Amino acid sequence: MPIEQEEQSDIAKVRFFAQGYHVWRGRAARLGFFALLIAIWQVAASLELWNEVIFPHPKEVADAVVLGMRDGTLPLAIQASMQRLCMGYGISLLIGIPLGLLLGRKRLLDDTVGSLAVGLQALPSICWLPMAVLWFGLSETAMQFVIIMGSLMSITLSVRDGVKTIPTLYLRAASILGATGWRFYWYVLLPASLPAIITGAKLGWSFAWRSLMAAELLYVTSGIGSTLMMGRELHDMALVVAAMILIITIGLLTDRLIFRFVESLIHRRWGFGGRG
Amino acid sequence: MTMVELKNVSRVYLGQSGPVYGLSAFDLRIAEGEFVCIVGPSGCGKTTLLNIVAGFEPPDLGEVLIDGEKITGPGTNRFVMFQEHALFPWLNVSQNIMFGLKMAGIHKREREERAAALLRTVNLSDFSTAWIHELSGGMKQRVALARALIMDPEILLMDEPFAALDSQTRDTLHEEVELVWQRTKKTILFVTHNVREAVRLGTRVILMTAKGGKILREYPIDLPRNRYLEDVEVVKIASQIRDDLRHEVLRATKEEGYHAD
Ligand SMILES: Nc1ncnc2c1ncn2[C@@H]1O[C@H](COP(=O)(O)OP(=O)(O)OP(=O)(O)O)[C@@H](O)[C@H]1O
Ligand SMILES: [Mg+2]
Numbered sequence: 001m002p003i004e005q006e007e008q009s010d011i012a013k014v015r016f017f018a019q020g021y022h023v024w025r026g027r028a029a030r031l032g033f034f035a036l037l038i039a040i041w042q043v044a045a046s047l048e049l050w051n052e053v054i055f056p057h058p059k060e061v062a063d064a065v066v067l068g069m070r071d072g073t074l075p076l077a078i079q080a081s082m083q084r085l086c087m088g089y090g091i092s093l094l095i096g097i098p099l100g101l102l103l104g105r106k107r108l109l110d111d112t113v114g115s116l117a118v119g120l121q122a123l124p125s126i127c128w129l130p131m132a133v134l135w136f137g138l139s140e141t142a143m144q145f146v147i148i149m150g151s152l153m154s155i156t157l158s159v160r161d162g163v164k165t166i167p168t169l170y171l172r173a174a175s176i177l178g179a180t181g182w183r184f185y186w187y188v189l190l191p192a193s194l195p196a197i198i199t200g201a202k203l204g205w206s207f208a209w210r211s212l213m214a215a216e217l218l219y220v221t222s223g224i225g226s227t228l229m230m231g232r233e234l235h236d237m238a239l240v241v242a243a244m245i246l247i248i249t250i251g252l253l254t255d256r257l258i259f260r261f262v263e264s265l266i267h268r269r270w271g272f273g274g275r276g
Numbered sequence: 277m278t279m280v281e282l283k284n285v286s287r288v289y290l291g292q293s294g295p296v297y298g299l300s301a302f303d304l305r306i307a308e309g310e311f312v313c314i315v316g317p318s319g320c321g322k323t324t325l326l327n328i329v330a331g332f333e334p335p336d337l338g339e340v341l342i343d344g345e346k347i348t349g350p351g352t353n354r355f356v357m358f359q360e361h362a363l364f365p366w367l368n369v370s371q372n373i374m375f376g377l378k379m380a381g382i383h384k385r386e387r388e389e390r391a392a393a394l395l396r397t398v399n400l401s402d403f404s405t406a407w408i409h410e411l412s413g414g415m416k417q418r419v420a421l422a423r424a425l426i427m428d429p430e431i432l433l434m435d436e437p438f439a440a441l442d443s444q445t446r447d448t449l450h451e452e453v454e455l456v457w458q459r460t461k462k463t464i465l466f467v468t469h470n471v472r473e474a475v476r477l478g479t480r481v482i483l484m485t486a487k488g489g490k491i492l493r494e495y496p497i498d499l500p501r502n503r504y505l506e507d508v509e510v511v512k513i514a515s516q517i518r519d520d521l522r523h524e525v526l527r528a529t530k531e532e533g534y535h536a537d
Contacts, residue, residue: 169362172332175350177427178379187379191366270365271409 053237060238061245068242074227078246081212081223084140088147089208095148096155096204097197101189103156104163114160117153125150125211129218143215150211151204158203162196163189195266202259209251224250279308279463280329280431285338287324287489298324299489302338304482309461313474315517316484316492317525322467323359324489326433329465330356342431352376355429357437359467361416363408369419370395370404376427394422397452399445413440421449425456434466438473447505450476454502471521472514476503481513483520486528493520 038058045057052060068074103110103117128149132142166189174188190197216225224243231239282305287298298321306312314322327333329340331350340347342354363372373394374387395401398418408416417440424432438446454477457464468474474481481495495517499509 169358169360170364172330172350172356173358173362173364175332176330176352176355177376177423178352179375180379183379187375188364191364194366269407269409271407 053235056238056241061241064236064238064242065245068227068239074242074246077222077224077227077243078250081216081225082250084143084223085147085208085212087140088144088212089151089205091144092148092151092155092204092208093201096152096200097159097190100156100159100197100200101163101185101193103160104193105189110160114157117156120149121153121157123149125207126214126218129215133219138219143212143220146215147208147211151208154207155200155204158200159193159197162193162199165196166192195270198259198262198266202255205254205259206251209247213247279310279343280304280306280465281341281344282325282329283338283341285328285335285340287321287328287333287335297321297487297489299328299335302489302491304491306463306465308463311457311464311466311477311479313466313468313478313481314484315468315471315474315481315521317486317521317528318469320484320486321489322484323435326356326435326465326467329431330354330433332356352380352427353429354431354433355424355427357417357420357424357432357434359435359439361408361413361420363416363419363423365408368405368407369400369411372408372419373422373426376423390426391422394426397425398422399448414442414445417441418445418449421452428460430463432462432464434464436467436469439469446473450505453477458501471518472505472510475499475510475514475517476505476507481517483517483524486524487531492524 042058045052045055065074068077099113103114125146128146129142132145136142136145170188170192174184179188212223213225216223217229220226224246228240228243228247231237231243282302285302286300288300289296289298302325314325316322324333328335329347331340331347331354364375367375370388370391373391377387377390392401392404395404398421400415400418400422403411403415408419411419417437421437424434438449441449450473453464456462466474466477471481475495475497478497481497483492483495484490485492495513497513499507499513503510
């Protein structure tokens with residue numbers, strides 16, 4: 001008997017390490033890929049295939065990043081952008097998730113407010129900027145308004161669609177288990193639509209991020225978007241590319257650190273899809 | 277005293293292939309404490325019957341009375357064990373079992389005690405923290421049984437709950453259901469494909485027509501309780517019902533043939 005048990009625990013160990021191996025191989029592959037891209041960029045730049053004014057050398061970009069970090073302009077820009085984003089996006093989540101849950105359940109509300117949301121989603125959120133500036137001036141509120149208009153609809157509609165596709169069986173089970181009123185929304189509808197909520201949150205995040213960058217490019221005097229604009233005005237291509245890389249990095253990091261984490265939690269429970 | 281009463285209940289589905297009668301002019305009276313088993317060919321309306329008694333679907337005609345009162349929707353006095361397990365994937369095994377008690381506002385300590393006891397009953401104590409997708413089909417059905425029993429409903433509606441189980445597990449759960457029924461005198465409406473299972477458990481077996489959603493025949497089962505699937509008497513009655521069932525299926529197939537011509 002003890003031998004069998006030992007064998008079993010060996011198998012478990014092998015599986016465990018195999019999983020770890022997959023995770024690390026994935027990370028190594030990613031790192032290697034980006035290193036390769038930079039290497040190609042480096043080689044191409046040193047061959048002087050193009051004028052440096054059009055696209056900078058990797059070293060110049062790195063210098064721009066280091067300089068910006070040292071003199072505090074980049075951290076300040078990141079902070080300003082992230083603050084706006086978190087406020088606007090947070091409000092979108094706070095309104096969009098409950099609204100989506102309601103729209104998924106209440107037919108009349110969906111026929112009215114739901115159609116409005118679908119309509120508004122067709123409008124790129126930056127189109128709200130002139131009006132927002134008129135109402136709120138060139139203020140943080142105007143920025144946040146644009147972010148909210150950019151992300152609220154996609155969050156709401158994703159959650160609504162998620163609610164509508166919850167299997168009838170779960171809803172029936174909920175009704176005989178005595179989940180009624182707010183309990184039904186909190187303990188059944190919300191967790192049952194969690195996969196859809198994550199999808200909506202991701203979509204909403206990317207819309208919020210785009211809206212913010214567009215708004216900062218156009219009107220504001222702080223944030224990563226305006227850093228980019230400043231680079232253009234100063235003909236400092238290195239700064240422009242540095243800001244672009246920063247925008248990409250923040251996007252990747254958010255995806256990796258927040259959304260992937262939440263998704264993996266859900267996959268563990270639901271047991272579908274998932275990576276590794 | 278009548279506990280469940282269906283009066284002239286009809287339910288039509290307007291499906292892609294034309295109207296289908298789930299139930300038509302269906303009359304049934306179930307007394308308190310009865311254990312009624314429904315058998316019938318696949319697609320004859322067994323699940324429809326349970327759905328209507330549960331209150332998930334309103335009848336198109338007729339009414340369902342519980343204790344003389346017309347039902348208008350689902351309620352916690354009736355619990356359903358669905359044909360598919362219907363456990364919540366976002367909760368683990370014991371959270372699923374305790375869910376109904378939580379909704380009823382029962383204290384955490386008591387919830388956990390009762391769930392632990394039921395987990396022992398269905399032999400799943402080692403899996404109390406497992407996620408639902410980590411269980412086999414039979415294990416899921418056992419969790420669903422525990423979730424049903426913990427609700428302690430007056431009426432238990434079961435839709436082929438043990439179809440996916442191996443015979444040992446099924447025997448154990450038969451005994452468990454038998455015990456619960458004898459102890460609490462619940463009213464049970466039990467749907468099954470397995471005629472012998474129906475005879476082993478029921479105080480009455482109802483055979484439905486293959487089509488049209490009607491009762492073909494009823495069989496009172498007056499054998500002493502604590503029966504076994506292998507009891508000679510059980511086998512005898514079951515084979516008679518199975519003969520009737522076979523004739524019914526043959527008749528329906530022939531009829532279909534005529535229509536096709
Ligand atoms: N939602 C629906 N839409 C259309 N037709 C339906 C619907 N639900 C059931 N039916 C039809 O009603 C009839 C009875 O279905 P029901 O599910 O009650 O059968 P059943 O006796 O439970 O069958 P099984 O033993 O295979 O579970 C079937 O012919 C089915 O096609
Ligand atoms: Mg069925």
